Amino acid sequence: MASSSNSYNSPCAACKFLRRKCMPGCIFAPYFPPEEPHKFANVHKIFGASNVTKLLNELLPHQREDAVNSLAYEAEARVRDPVYGCVGAISYLQRQVHRLQKELDAANADLAHYGLSTSAAGTPGNVVDLVFQPQPLPPQQPPPLNPVYRLSGANPVMNQMPRGTGGSYGTFLPWNNGHDQ
Amino acid sequence: MRGHEPRSSSSCAACKLLKRRCTPTCIFAPYFRSSDLITFAKVHKVFGASNVSKLLGEVPEEQRQETVKSLAYEAEVRLKDPVYGCIGAIASLQKKMLELQHDLAVARTRLLAHSGVTNQVSPLDDSPELAAFLDLVPYSDLMLLDGSTSLDAYLYDLGQPPFV
Numbered sequence: 001m002a003s004s005s006n007s008y009n010s011p012c013a014a015c016k017f018l019r020r021k022c023m024p025g026c027i028f029a030p031y032f033p034p035e036e037p038h039k040f041a042n043v044h045k046i047f048g049a050s051n052v053t054k055l056l057n058e059l060l061p062h063q064r065e066d067a068v069n070s071l072a073y074e075a076e077a078r079v080r081d082p083v084y085g086c087v088g089a090i091s092y093l094q095r096q097v098h099r100l101q102k103e104l105d106a107a108n109a110d111l112a113h114y115g116l117s118t119s120a121a122g123t124p125g126n127v128v129d130l131v132f133q134p135q136p137l138p139p140q141q142p143p144p145l146n147p148v149y150r151l152s153g154a155n156p157v158m159n160q161m162p163r164g165t166g167g168s169y170g171t172f173l174p175w176n177n178g179h180d181q
Numbered sequence: 182m183r184g185h186e187p188r189s190s191s192s193c194a195a196c197k198l199l200k201r202r203c204t205p206t207c208i209f210a211p212y213f214r215s216s217d218l219i220t221f222a223k224v225h226k227v228f229g230a231s232n233v234s235k236l237l238g239e240v241p242e243e244q245r246q247e248t249v250k251s252l253a254y255e256a257e258v259r260l261k262d263p264v265y266g267c268i269g270a271i272a273s274l275q276k277k278m279l280e281l282q283h284d285l286a287v288a289r290t291r292l293l294a295h296s297g298v299t300n301q302v303s304p305l306d307d308s309p310e311l312a313a314f315l316d317l318v319p320y321s322d323l324m325l326l327d328g329s330t331s332l333d334a335y336l337y338d339l340g341q342p343p344f345v
Contacts, residue, residue, distance in 0.1 A: 045232070046228065046232060046236075047227065047228055047229070047232065048228070048229040048231070048232050050229070051226070051227065051228065051229050055263060058263060059263060059264060063263075063264045066264050066265060067263065067264045067265075069268075070264065070265045070266050070267075070268040070269070071266070073268050074255065074259075074266060074267055074268065078236075078255075082236055082239055082240050082248065083240055083244045083247050083248045083251065084247070084248075084251045085251055085252075085255060085267075086255070086267045086268070086271065087251040087254050087255055087267065088251075089267075089271050090254075090267060090270050090271055090274065093271060093274035093275060093278060094274060096274075096278050097274055097277050097278050097281060100278060100281035100282060100285060101281060103285055104281055104284055104285045104288060107285060107288035107289055107292060108288055110288075110292055111288055111291060111292060114292075114295055116291055116292075116295060118288065132250070132251070132254050169265065169268075169269055169272035169273070169276075172272035172273075172275050172276050173265075173268065173272050174268065
């Protein structure tokens with residue numbers, strides 16, 4: 001649940017960071033509680049407070065919590081991996097989906113060969129329209145840290161993030177603990 | 182000779198958009214050609230030119246092209262999906278991956294069951310009833326036909342990264 005720290009006369013993390021008075025109705029206050037200073041610090045470093053304000057103002061109120069959570073995740077991923085951020089995870093997953101689809105197509109071809117009904121083939125191609133193709137780095141550079149490993153929710157700050165509505169992604173969102181099996 | 186600094190034939194996309202003079206040391210120029218105006222506009226809208234400049238300054242020069250590519254990608258996705266951005270894309274891909282893993286496990290279990298059965302019984306074309314039966318039996322029940330079959334062997338270990 002989003003907090004409303006200004007109701008306790010305590011400035012939100014954003015206003016503390018920006019060293020300004022946290023007014024009633026502060027757009028950041030519900031989503032950046034003072035107990036989580038790193039959350040705003042990361043978001044401000046990567047996106048900037050001004051850009052976040054504009055983005056939140058363009059959204060409906062019930063969408064803002066999820067928007068802030070996703071920005072916070074992206075920001076943290078970018079801080080940890082300045083080159084790829086969370087895009088490294090997308091690239092990895094796209095490769096996995098492509099590989100699995102090929103394997104499924106091969107298995108279905110075998111099933112068809114034996115006259116057995118095939119499994120659901122799914123939709124070939126990328127779920128995400130844009131495909132990210134990273135270039136290999138020069139050999140002397142260490143490979144970028146895969147931010148996917150960082151998005152598992154092991155970060156105690158992220159574990160405390162409020163649950164948003166989740167939209168159509170539901171339990172697959174990191175802050176909804178969608179990975180528990 | 183007055184200021185013999187080479188003048189770029191055109192400003193980079195960043196300096197064009199920001200309406201400033203593009204200097205030879207402009208950090209954006211190698212990565213945002215004048216034809217990349219829309220790309221830079223998107224990156225600027227999401228991250229801000231100042232933040233991008235700092236980010237580029239923090240990575241080695243040989244990694245800056247990749248950094249710009251990933252920032253451009255992230256900006257594009259965020260503008261398409263202002264609520265979830267790349268996290269939505271990750272969630273979609275993860276869901277798709279789980280669906281494919283499941284379907285692949287089902288297909289391989291059916292193939293294994295078929296292979297096991299054909300080793301012990303007459304080929305399927307001699308047993309149309311068995312073929313029909315295998316088609317109808319849920320995969321979980323197929324395991325009963327061959328006690329050594331384990332569906333888990335075909336499932337990718339979801340306990341490992343990327344998503345625990």
